[in-house]
Amino acid sequence: MSVPRWSAGLRRLAAPAEERSRRQAARPGDLAAARGLLDVGVGEVDTPIGRLLVAVTRRGLVRVAFSEEEPEAVVEELARRISPRVVRSARMSQARRELAEFLEGRRWRFELPVDPSLARGFARRVLAGAARIPYGRVRTYGELAAALGAPRAARAVGNALGANPMPIVIPCHRVVRAGREVGGYAGGPERKAWLLRLEGALR
Amino acid sequence: MGTRGGGTGLPPFEAFVERHRRTVYRFLLVAVGPGEADDVFQETFLAALRAYPRLRDAERLDRWILRIATRKAIDAHRSRRRRPLPAEDAAERADRAAEPIGSWDGDDPLWRAVRSLPPRQRAAVVHRLVLDRPYGQIAEALGSSEQAVRANVSQGVRRLRALLSEGVGR
Numbered sequence: 001m002s003v004p005r006w007s008a009g010l011r012r013l014a015a016p017a018e019e020r021s022r023r024q025a026a027r028p029g030d031l032a033a034a035r036g037l038l039d040v041g042v043g044e045v046d047t048p049i050g051r052l053l054v055a056v057t058r059r060g061l062v063r064v065a066f067s068e069e070e071p072e073a074v075v076e077e078l079a080r081r082i083s084p085r086v087v088r089s090a091r092m093s094q095a096r097r098e099l100a101e102f103l104e105g106r107r108w109r110f111e112l113p114v115d116p117s118l119a120r121g122f123a124r125r126v127l128a129g130a131a132r133i134p135y136g137r138v139r140t141y142g143e144l145a146a147a148l149g150a151p152r153a154a155r156a157v158g159n160a161l162g163a164n165p166m167p168i169v170i171p172c173h174r175v176v177r178a179g180r181e182v183g184g185y186a187g188g189p190e191r192k193a194w195l196l197r198l199e200g201a202l203r
Numbered sequence: 204m205g206t207r208g209g210g211t212g213l214p215p216f217e218a219f220v221e222r223h224r225r226t227v228y229r230f231l232l233v234a235v236g237p238g239e240a241d242d243v244f245q246e247t248f249l250a251a252l253r254a255y256p257r258l259r260d261a262e263r264l265d266r267w268i269l270r271i272a273t274r275k276a277i278d279a280h281r282s283r284r285r286r287p288l289p290a291e292d293a294a295e296r297a298d299r300a301a302e303p304i305g306s307w308d309g310d311d312p313l314w315r316a317v318r319s320l321p322p323r324q325r326a327a328v329v330h331r332l333v334l335d336r337p338y339g340q341i342a343e344a345l346g347s348s349e350q351a352v353r354a355n356v357s358q359g360v361r362r363l364r365a366l367l368s369e370g371v372g373r
Contacts, residue, residue, distance in 0.1 A: 006313075006332065006360070006363060006364075006367070007332040007333070009313045010233055010313070010317070010328075010329070010332050010333050011332075011333055012313075013232060013233045013311070013313065013314060013317070013333075014228075014229040014230075014232045014233050014333050016232065016237070017225050017228040017229040017232055018225055018228075020228060020232075020240070020241070021224040021225050021227070021228035021244065022224070024224070024228065024241055024244050024245065025220050025221060025224045027245060031245055031249055032249065032252050035249065037249065037252050037253055039256075042217065072218070075215045075217055075218065076214075076215060076218075078215065079213065079214065079215035079216075079218075083256060084213040084214070084215060084216055084255055084256055085216050085252060085255055085256055086215040086216055086217050087216050087217055087220075087252070088217055
């Protein structure tokens with residue numbers, strides 16, 4: 001009996017690895033969370049406006065991405081800017097549930113904690129300002145800028161909202177152009193209009 | 204938050220697992236067997252996750268994870284009685300126990316022969332004959348010399364040959 005024959009036999013023993021490891025690879029997220037090793041958990045939720053990628057840190061929700069964004073790129077960015085310990089995890093039930101309820105019209109405000117790590121400085125203030133706009137109401141970019149004490153910064157406000165790391169939850173869709181035109185949106189103007197209609201802010 | 208990546212150049216852990224899961228699992232399937240491969244796989248990647256943010260070198264991640272897997276495989280062999288992992292509930296475990304193991308089971312004569320090898324010898328044989336790794340890297344994974352690894356592999360092969368020539372006849 002020759003060695004090459006055995007290695008064939010041994011390789012045969014290893015053959016189920018592809019399928020079994022795929023199943024096992026989904027588990028480290030939950031184990032990691034149980035042992036406090038998880039810095040960023042990512043998961044997905046299917047909603048009426050498409051599949052959303054959701055990421056959560058120990059502090060709270062840190063990122064929501066629409067389906068147009070490449071999931072690998074979003075995960076890369078989280079690894080670079082927050083921690084390389086990014087793992088797929090089922091333990092994001094609150095974020096997923098609240099998003100699903102909101103988009104089905106069964107929820108008017110989010111209760112989940114938010115981690116603003118991905119926004120800094122003025123952008124973070126802008127997002128905090130947007131978060132104070134009530135459900136079903138809108139403000140113009142200029143109005144939000146004025147409310148932040150920077151009445152001439154409407155453009156900077158628009159840029160900050162365009163880079164909102166947590167669309168829907170931080171309701172940048174409630175900020176519209178002067179004259180109440182819907183205006184731009186990272187998720188596309190159709191989604192913005194859909195969200196405003198959901199809230200009864202647009203007919 | 205005290206967890207800034209700070210440009211380590213490391214891939215997201217998620218991507219790292221996806222990239223290496225199959226190789227690690229192939230190693231474990233033969234080195235610890237199908238019954239324990241799942242648990243040792245989880246322990247391997249949890250140990251990796253724990254150390255991950257402190258890693259300096261984004262290269263050679265393949266060698267690094269196989270070194271951990273090798274250590275875990277040898278430890279698994281030492282402590283036969285494994286504790287269940289906390290996030291796996293009884294139903295999941297039962298489900299896993301009931302599933303067919305694939306093209307082989309505990310009665311496979313080849314597996315019986317492999318199982319009779321001492322743990323380091325077994326790990327060395329699997330690195331060499333299943334993963335085709337060079338002796339230098341196997342030595343690194345086992346924390347021993349290349350010479351010792353060559354001896355491990357040839358002894359293991361000789362032993363397997365002796366065991367299997369007694370009536371398996373493939």
